[in-house]
Amino acid sequence: MNRIDEMNQLIDEITTVPQTLEMNRIKTKTKRRARIHYAMVTLRGFAIALIAFMGTLVVGVNTSPAFASYIMQIPILRELGKSVLLDKGVEEAVENGFGTEVDWICKGDRYPLYVDYVAADDTALVLFFHTDDDGGKTEFSMSADVFDGETGESIATTYYLPRYSSDGKDAILRIDWDQYYEKVRMELQAEYDDGIETYTLEFDTPEKSEAKIYTPNETFSAGQAEYRISEVRIYPLSTEIDMEYINPEEVETLWMSMTIYDEAGHQYQERESGTIIYGGDDNKHTWSLDSGYYELEGQIHLKIDSVETLEKAREIVTLDLNTMIFSDIYGPVPELSKAESEGKNQYRFKILDQMERSFNNTFNRFLDKDGEWKQLAQGGTQDSTCIILKNEDDIYIDGNNQITLERSFPDQNIDINVDILLNP
């Protein structure tokens, strides 16, 4: 008996990659988890430096407005502000009544874990916990497998920060999920310096915090593009903004910079972490912002600060291999320098100073001989970008010795400052 046919059948069963492994989702989820991870790690490191630094700083800021203004220009402090906001995002959620005090004890073989608070909404579950500072272990890393307590189905696998050092403050375990589950079972694995300890935790999830839903139904435009904000859902732990692109034929929207603020002065501008989380329909997208805006008070405003767009007719760019000049339908692309060849099918160039910021992603794809678009790889330094066209034999080179590329950076960054009152 030869079972090779049975094997082939087994292999054929796994023919399609599930929708959940779609690239945009992978990127969003990975970057989101990484941001929380970096924020937590960064926070601890900064906390110590900050205590020492604040003494000097407070005196300086209070006595000199110029100094106060100057320190806001120091990148490391802006970074600190961002990290604190992310951390505040969950901690204050609990303090403001979005979390439930639980006092659970997970008895391990050696070191117990104490869960103090749990907060949940439709987008995330957060546990605040600590170890026994007195005689217990105060440093550990942790991972968690999370299951639906009713069906046993896996909900998520989460990797927690590599090193938590208890300093009297709770550690925070955040699990992003796609819906609220009433019952949860968690298998936690804590890695201490003298070995691994496992814990099982089963619980009824505290009542979920509902989103505050606003339906502004407001339209606004940026250059040739027009948009409608249909719904804004502010959860304690994140915010989602549903947006329709009313005339997507001529212009592609690449990015938006948004701010949510209230009249008490709370303000959240999350340019880098705002992400488009899904958009099966090209004309509708949901933007997701990382922090929840639970502590907003009084009248809440959503401000669209700027929009980056690309005229669709300019998406196609050619690189002339004789002159090394990038061109589109209007002639040479003004934002790009002449390219330099760096080996076969590898070209280096600069985004010129007229762009307001640098772009890691200059081109998405190149055209192959069969008329198909193929992914290209990009690398580079702060000063220049390098694109690498793989599958060199497949590259389409036209009669004028030109290759064809798909542009992915904007031709316009439009400041619009549209202010929408969410709760009139």
Next chain:
Amino acid sequence: MNDEIFFVRIEQMREKLYRIAYPYFNSESMAVDMVDEAIYRAYIKRRQLKNEAYMETWLIRILMNLCMSKYKKFKRQTGIEELPESATYADYENLPLKDAINRLPEQYRQLIILKYFGGYTVAEIGKMLEIPQGTVATRMRKALSLLRLDLS
């Protein structure tokens, strides 16, 4: 390695990652979780990868370690018991192939998964698992004979 290159490489590999994770659990959601986790772990450590050429080997190793660790728990929960090293093909022949693979000792199961579901050669598997090619070939022959997979 910058973000763009990282995710371009992930896009090229995601199907293979999924195909490798799936046979451990025969569950779409668990395989997706494993792939997600492996990508996340690779992403936060991507700067530790000195040579981009080894990204695939590195990521597959992360994924395999995750799957093996998870599979240990999964076996306990589902009551799957691996057959001992001394088992013969007679112990496997009445099992559906899916179950037979799951009951192979780990050192054989990972070779079968990497070869058939990942599409790797013996040399590539040797590098990935950091074991000599000869050892991979010997174990592969044993695994194939246990499963009655005759490549000829």
